[in-house]
Amino acid sequence: MPDAETSRSTQRRDTQKRILDAARTLFAERGYERTTIRGIATLASADPRLVSHYYGAKEQLFAAAVRHDVEPDxxxxxxxxxxxxxxxxxxxxxxxxxxxxxxxxxxxxxxxxxxxxxxxxxxxxxxxxxxxxxxxxxxxxxxxxxxxxxxxxxxxxxxxxxxxxxxxxxxxxxxxxxxxxxxxxxxxxx
Known part of the structure; x- marks a missing residue:
């Protein structure tokens, strides 16, 4: 069963990445106020409940979306x-x-x-x-x-x-x- 677990884990990471990418896109295009969890879910092809499950409220999702680190080579x-x-x-x-x-x-x-x-x-x-x-x-x-x-x-x-x-x-x-x-x-x- 390790393959099934790996597959679920991979799917979860892919879904989280799609949600975060969609959030970044919509926050960049629309700003905070006009971006909705439902809009992010739609763009990410995910259930809105998954957005909340992985990232919590809109505030936490925004914080994750704007976070990036510059790592030197x-x-x-x-x-x-x-x-x-x-x-x-x-x-x-x-x-x-x-x-x-x-x-x-x-x-x-x-x-x-x-x-x-x-x-x-x-x-x-x-x-x-x-x-x-x-x-x-x-x-x-x-x-x-x-x-x-x-x-x-x-x-x-x-x-x-x-x-x-x-x-x-x-x-x-x-x-x-x-x-x-x-x-x-x-x-x-x-």
Whole structure:
């Protein structure tokens, strides 16, 4: 019977992935408020009860849909926090992932989505701060993330012409010194 169990396990993972992909698509297209569990289930070709079973309420599904981690390439050797942020930014400006689009659109229009997005951003700040050896690592990480979010929103949602016309590599080259300065341990006194 291991084959039947494996098959059920595979089906469960496939269904969860379809639901999460559908949620990302609808949250990105419609925002938090106009996305429904029923709509997600329909797009995922799943029963709405399965959506709730696997992800709970809409708030938990949104949190899962906007969560994504940027993992550095394991074979690339050590990577600095600045390089992590630039890699993250490069991914966003090369084509905004649905996770980010869903979060950006929804957090600006719905208070519950804003709170969930804030929790995700806080997690990213803590993760990035752990890579920075400075007394004010949390502040530095928050600034890095704020610049990244700002560039992403300006380029992808507001469609600022200068940012849209520039290549991700050109933007990264200009930002690298600023990101490096934010991630060094030398504290700049006011």
């Amino acid at each position: 394991a074979g690339a050797g050590p990577i600095s926090p600045a390089e992590v942020m630039l890699e993250n930014l490069g991914m966003k400006i090369s084509g905004l992932p649905e996770t980010s689009l869903a979060m950006f659109r929804s957090m600006l229009t719905h208070p519950e989505a804003a709170e969930l997005a804030r929790a995700e951003i806080d997690d990213r700040i803590r993760s990035l701060a752990s890579m920075i050896s400075a007394d004010d690592a949390d502040l530095r990480a928050a600034l890095l993330l704020a610049v990244t979010i700002g560039v992403t929103v300006a380029r992808e949602l507001v469609e600022v012409a200068e940012l849209r016309e520039a290549s991700p590599a050109a933007i990264a080259a200009i930002l690298l010194p600023a990101f490096d300065a934010l991630t060094t341990s030398d504290r700049i006194e006011p």
